Amino acid sequence: MGLFGRGRPKRQNGHDEAIAHYEAMVAQAGAAAEAEGASGRWDDALMLSEVSLKAVLALQRLEPGDPRHLHGEAATQYFHASALGRNGRVAEAVAAADRAAALYRLLRPQSPARYDQLIADAEGRGERWRAELAGTVAGAPADDIADILGSAAVRLLEGQPLSPEEARGLSAVGITAAGAGSARVELARTHLTLADHLSAEAPDEAWTVRQLRLHAHDLFAEASEAQETEMRYRFGDYGTDWARTLLVLARQDHESGDTSSLQDHCGWLAGVLGQLRPYTLVDGPTAELVQEADMFLQGVGSW
Known part of the structure; x- marks a missing residue:
C-alpha cells in the first residue's frame, strides 16, 4: 500500500454533510411518526411528521429537482395528512393529501404502474378528509x-x-x-x-x-x-x-x-x-x- 497507506478519506464538504444530516432526519422522524400513529399517539405522530417534512423540504432546497426528494416529500405529505386530520386540522390534511397526489403525478412518467396506485391512494386520503371537513363545517355554529x-x-x-x-x-x-x-x-x-x-x-x-x-x-x-x-x-x-x-x-x-x-x-x-x-x-x-x-x-x- 506504500509507506503512508491509502491515507485518510477526504472529509465531506458542508453541502454533503447537510444532505446526509437531513436524509437521516427524514428516515428517523418518518419511521418514528408512523410508529406513534400505529399506537394511536397522533399528537406525537404529528410532531414527528412535521420534523420529517421540514427535513425533506430542506433536501429539495439543497438538491432542487432531484426526483428522490420529490418522492420523499410526497410520501411524507401522504402520512402527514393523516396526522393533521387526526389532530383536528382537517383543512390542512386535505391540502397535504392534495400535495402528495400532485407530486406523484409529476413523478408518474418514471413508473406509471407504480405511481398510478400511489396517486389513487393519495386522492383517496384527500377525499376522506374532504368528507370530514364538509361534516365539520356543516355542523359548525351559524354565528359569524x-x-x-x-x-x-x-x-x-x-x-x-x-x-x-x-x-x-x-x-x-x-x-x-x-x-x-x-x-x-x-x-x-x-x-x-x-x-x-x-x-x-x-x-x-x-x-x-x-x-x-x-x-x-x-x-x-x-x-x-x-x-x-x-x-x-x-x-x-x-x-x-x-x-x-x-x-x-x-x-x-x-x-x-x-x-x-x-x-x-x-x-x-x-x-x-x-x-x-x-x-x-x-x-x-x-x-x-x-x-x-x-x-x-x-x-x-x-x-
Missing part, C-alpha cells in the same frame, strides 16, 4: 366566524377554556386550539393562528390581535429562557414564528411612535435573528425573513 374567533381570542388571553361551540367553530377553519396545559411554544402558535385569522376576518379587532401577538412573544421568551426542548432542538421551526411576531410588533411600534416598546421588541428581534442565522444556509424562507428583519432593524437604528 369573526365572532367565534373574537370570543375564542378573549378566552385564550384570559386563560379560560373554550366552549364546545367555539372549539367547533375554530375546527371549521382548521384551528386546533392548544389548552393552557400545553407546551408554551404550541400555545404561542395558537395565539398567532388566532391573531392571523382574526386580523383577516375582523380588522376592527386590532387591539385583541396585538394582545395575542404580545402574549405569543411572552410565551416564546419564557420557553427560551426555560430552555425547553422545542426551543433547543427545533428553533429553526419555532424561531421563525417568533421572529415574524417580533417584526410585526416592532413595525407597529415604529408606526405608532412607541419608542419604548420599539426598543424592547427590536432588542428581542436582534437576539432571535442571531440564533436563526445558521438556518439561513439551508432554508430559503428563513433567509428571506432574516434579510427582511435585518433591513428593518437597520432602518430604525443600530443593532
